Amino acid sequence: MAQRFLIVGPSWIGDMVLAQSLFRTIKQRHPDSQLDVLAPSWTHPLLARMPEVDEAVVAPFVHGRLDLSARLRLGRELRTRHYDHAMVLPNSLKSALVPFLARARVRTGYTGEFRYGLLNDARRLDRNKLPRTVDRFVALALAPGEKLPEIPSPRLIANADKARDALRRLNRVPPAAPVLGLCPGAEYGPAKRWPAEYFAAVAKSKLAEGWEVWLFGSDKDRPETTIVQTLTQGRCFDLGGQTSLAEAIDLLSLTSAIVTNDSGLMHVAAALERPVVALYGSSDPRHTPPMTPKASVLSLGLSCSPCFERECPLGHLNCLRQLKPERVLAALKG
Numbered sequence: 001m002a003q004r005f006l007i008v009g010p011s012w013i014g015d016m017v018l019a020q021s022l023f024r025t026i027k028q029r030h031p032d033s034q035l036d037v038l039a040p041s042w043t044h045p046l047l048a049r050m051p052e053v054d055e056a057v058v059a060p061f062v063h064g065r066l067d068l069s070a071r072l073r074l075g076r077e078l079r080t081r082h083y084d085h086a087m088v089l090p091n092s093l094k095s096a097l098v099p100f101l102a103r104a105r106v107r108t109g110y111t112g113e114f115r116y117g118l119l120n121d122a123r124r125l126d127r128n129k130l131p132r133t134v135d136r137f138v139a140l141a142l143a144p145g146e147k148l149p150e151i152p153s154p155r156l157i158a159n160a161d162k163a164r165d166a167l168r169r170l171n172r173v174p175p176a177a178p179v180l181g182l183c184p185g186a187e188y189g190p191a192k193r194w195p196a197e198y199f200a201a202v203a204k205s206k207l208a209e210g211w212e213v214w215l216f217g218s219d220k221d222r223p224e225t226t227i228v229q230t231l232t233q234g235r236c237f238d239l240g241g242q243t244s245l246a247e248a249i250d251l252l253s254l255t256s257a258i259v260t261n262d263s264g265l266m267h268v269a270a271a272l273e274r275p276v277v278a279l280y281g282s283s284d285p286r287h288t289p290p291m292t293p294k295a296s297v298l299s300l301g302l303s304c305s306p307c308f309e310r311e312c313p314l315g316h317l318n319c320l321r322q323l324k325p326e327r328v329l330a331a332l333k334g
Contacts, residue, residue, distance in 0.1 A: 002032040006078070006086040006104055008095050009039035009047075011063065013245070013264025014288065015133060016043045017271050019089060020154035021291070022137040023052040028152070029141065036081070038074075038098060045246035046268075049156040059098075066094050075101020087140045088119065108140050133288050153291040154271035158253030166247040172237060174254070180206045180213045180332075181252055181269065182236075183260035184228055185221025189310025191282035192261050194320045196224045200231035201325040202259055206332075207235055214255065215240055216248055216265055257332055266290055277331045281320035282307050296331040298323055 005026055010016050016039065026035055037047055038057045047056040060074070061067040075098045084106065086099030091112035099107045100118040108121040116122050123144060130136045130148075138151050167174060184199045186192035203213040213232070215225040217240040225240030243251065249268055252258065257275040260266040262283045269276050270290035278290050280299035284306040289297060299305075305319040312319075 002034060003030050003084040004034045004081060005030075005036065006057075006081075006083045006099055006102065007035065007037045008059075008086065008088040008090065008099060008109075009037045009043065010089050011040050011043070013043065013046065014262075014267040015089070016046050017154045017156070017264070017267035018134045018288070018291065019137050020050050020052065020156075020271065021134045021151050022087070022089075022141055023050060024152040024155075025138050025141045025149070027052045036083075042245065045244065045249060046156065048246070049158065049249060050154075051157060061094075068097075071097045072101055074098055078102035089137060089140070093118070110136070110140075131286055134291060154267070155273070156249060156268065156271040158250050158272055160250070160253070162247070163250035163254055166243060166251055170239075170242060175212050178211045178256035179254060180211050181216055181255035181258040181260075181274070182213060182228065183216045183221075183258065183263060183265040183269070184224040185217040185240075185265075186261040186263040187218070187220055188263075189282075191307070191309050191312050191317065191319075192263065192280075193224065194261055194279045194281070194323065195317075196227035197231060198323075198325045198328070199224075199259065200228045202328050202332075203228060203232050203236055205325070205329055207232065211256075212237065214251070216243075216252065217241065218245075259328055259332070262288065270295055275332075277328055279320065279323065279328070281305060281317065281323075282309055282312070284308070296334065298327060298331060 034054050036055045037053050038059050041058050044056045047053045079102050083104040086104035086107045088096045088109035093113040093115045096115045096118035106121050107119045109119045110125045111122050182199050213236040215236050215238045217225050219241035222240040225238050229236050229238045253272045258269040259277045262280050266278050270292040276290050276295040278297045285297045285299050302319050
């Protein structure tokens with residue numbers, strides 16, 4: 001009988017992309033299995049582009065709240081699915097409640113937030129042996145102590161027809177020239193954002209070479225995309241806040257190269273196998289690297305970084321300000 005898996009997925013876009021390596025590992029080992037992912041609705045456009053995912057289940061919970069009654073109700077609903085194995089990727093206590101209430105036979109996760117009673121396969125995380133987020137996810141599919149296999153990279157499936165539909169909605173024709181995608185936002189905070197004027201300098205250089213430049217980001221990233229658009233005299237295609245995540249995925253697949261902060265869109269671009277120049281400031285490329293051989297990772301490795309802070313605690317942001325546009329342009333040509 002085919003096994004049934006329930007994965008409690010992360011809430012961050014980038015982490016959900018990385019979780020696909022776990023999904024692919026499970027399907028490689030159990031090709032006939034049913035794999036369901038419980039996750040917030042805003043991540044479902046990603047799950048829809050992962051062929052390993054059989055069903056995306058909406059996690060109808062308010063961020064930061066226990067929502068015990070809602071979790072109890074969902075857990076009871078899922079009992080009828082008789083899950084053989086649940087894997088809990090977030091480390092919070094509340095994230096382990098639904099698999100417990102759904103009576104999944106095996107419930108695997110890291111010890112995290114005092115949840116031993118909810119997990120019956122609780123693992124202690126060795127950060128030295130599992131330095132990357134993707135390693136930690138994939139290890140949950142292995143027996144305790146089992147050596148990591150070759151990890152399959154995330155690979156999202158874009159829809160070319162829907163990309164064309166999005167362009168028509170935005171009154172834009174398909175590109176006739178190479179397209180540089182720029183992702184100047186990062187929801188985590190300013191310490192992960194390369195200066196917008198540097199993005200604009202890169203844009204001007206590629207525009208002068210005859211490229212199109214498209215600016216990607218959510219509504220929260222519009223201040224950054226607006227600055228780049230202003231500094232380039234309106235010559236970019238500013239998509240900041242103009243697309244859904246689903247449309248952004250499909251439009252990113254049309255680009256020839258992408259320059260991006262360490263953000264969810266960076267991981268999306270990598271999973272679309274686009275050439276990526278990834279810029280790291282307060283975060284650590286050894287922890288959440290773009291999972292593609294087509295990536296060029298730029299990080300200065302200053303003594304004060306990575307600090308993992310949302311804002312530069314020293315007030316200078318040298319980890320990104322000292323990373324000049326010339327290095328990015330060289331990486332694009334390399």
